[in-house]
Amino acid sequence: MRASVQAVAFTLAACLPFATAQLDIPGLLSSLQPAAASDPRFTNFHPPGTGDVRSPCPGLNTLANHGFIHHDGKNMTIPHLITGLAAGLNMGADFTIAIGGAGLLSSPNPLGGAFDLNDLDMHNFPIEHDASLSRQDAYFGDDYDFYSPNWNQVLAFYKGKTQTDISTASHAKYARVNDSMARNPTFTYGLREFVLSYGETALYLQTMGSPSANGVANVNYVRSLFEEERLPYDLGWRPSAEPITLLSLGQQVLQLYTAGPEPVPEAQTVTADSYKDVFEAIVGGSEILANLTGGLSTAVGL
Numbered sequence: 001m002r003a004s005v006q007a008v009a010f011t012l013a014a015c016l017p018f019a020t021a022q023l024d025i026p027g028l029l030s031s032l033q034p035a036a037a038s039d040p041r042f043t044n045f046h047p048p049g050t051g052d053v054r055s056p057c058p059g060l061n062t063l064a065n066h067g068f069i070h071h072d073g074k075n076m077t078i079p080h081l082i083t084g085l086a087a088g089l090n091m092g093a094d095f096t097i098a099i100g101g102a103g104l105l106s107s108p109n110p111l112g113g114a115f116d117l118n119d120l121d122m123h124n125f126p127i128e129h130d131a132s133l134s135r136q137d138a139y140f141g142d143d144y145d146f147y148s149p150n151w152n153q154v155l156a157f158y159k160g161k162t163q164t165d166i167s168t169a170s171h172a173k174y175a176r177v178n179d180s181m182a183r184n185p186t187f188t189y190g191l192r193e194f195v196l197s198y199g200e201t202a203l204y205l206q207t208m209g210s211p212s213a214n215g216v217a218n219v220n221y222v223r224s225l226f227e228e229e230r231l232p233y234d235l236g237w238r239p240s241a242e243p244i245t246l247l248s249l250g251q252q253v254l255q256l257y258t259a260g261p262e263p264v265p266e267a268q269t270v271t272a273d274s275y276k277d278v279f280e281a282i283v284g285g286s287e288i289l290a291n292l293t294g295g296l297s298t299a300v301g302l
């Protein structure tokens with residue numbers, strides 16, 4: 001299944017006219033920055049309405065609820081995501097291109113250059129996996145809606161704390177793995193899921209804090225992101241001043257893994273590059289990623 005998706009992506013993407021043909025790639029990449037603090041989108045919060053779609057990702061759902069990306073959750077192109085993720089959360093283009101390229105493979109038409117947020121529910125490949133922090137495993141039914149019993153397992157580790165830290169985040173994440181392993185007879189968890197899930201913990205730490213905050217963020221900010229899918233602007237949060245990149249996240253993946261008891265699956269080695277490598281492996285290499293993203297990945301050195 002995976003091999004055939006990649007083969008089709010490679011063969012067809014090479015000859016398809018991609019929407020980025022007229023795109024000013026250097027102009028797009030050099031214009032990226034968080035929106036001004038006075039930008040009304042930070043305080044305009046609208047949960048999804050009839051016909052709107054959402055995903056298993058609290059980050060994308062939050063940005064859609066604030067209109068940093070299409071509020072209806074549809075037609076997510078890579079240029080649209082690059083701009084919206086930078087404006088709302090100061091995500092670096094390299095991150096958005098790598099994970100967005102993987103996200104395209106969940107679309108019914110990966111070569112169309114866009115996905116809808118609900119496409120991301122696709123289980124085990126390309127991104128969605130078991131042992132999520134705040135969602136159920138697909139085995140139990142719904143792998144995309146917020147599910148408080150699992151999230152409460154994570155929050156229990158932060159009991160009595162107002163701020164996150166690397167060690168607590170790492171132990172909380174491993175507890176979710178052990179819980180899923182014990183209850184889900186179809187539990188699927190290898191190096192890919194291991195790295196992606198540490199990456200997701202790094203994502204909430206860095207977006208609600210910053211890459212240089214060493215894993216410290218306000219627990220209330222993190223709760224707003226997961227529980228309301230709302231930017232905690234009114235609580236005092238502002239986007240990280242430093243861009244959040246594949247490298248900053250990869251370094252935190254390593255830091256989180258080192259701080260906890262979880263063994264690496266498949267006796268592999270984890271480095272700061274593992275996070276980037278996982279996305280390249282999901283899409284089948286840098287050439288396919290370049291085809292899928294209309295050359296954007298090459299422009300950021302992927």
Ligand code: HEM
Nearest residue numbers: 056057059100103120127128129132133134135200203207
């Ligand atoms: C194009 C960009 C993105 C794509 C395609 C994407 C996709 C996904 C998908 C498919 C999942 C589900 C994985 C699972 O099974 O848990 C997920 C989870 C997650 N994402 Fe995103 N994501 C993107 C950007 C972001 C951003 C900017 C943030 C910043 C807050 C973020 C934070 C998270 C977190 C914290 C989880 C874990 C949820 C949980 O474990 O319950 N993501 N993402």
Ligand SMILES: [Mg+2]
Nearest residue numbers: 128129130132
């Ligand atoms: Mg999941």
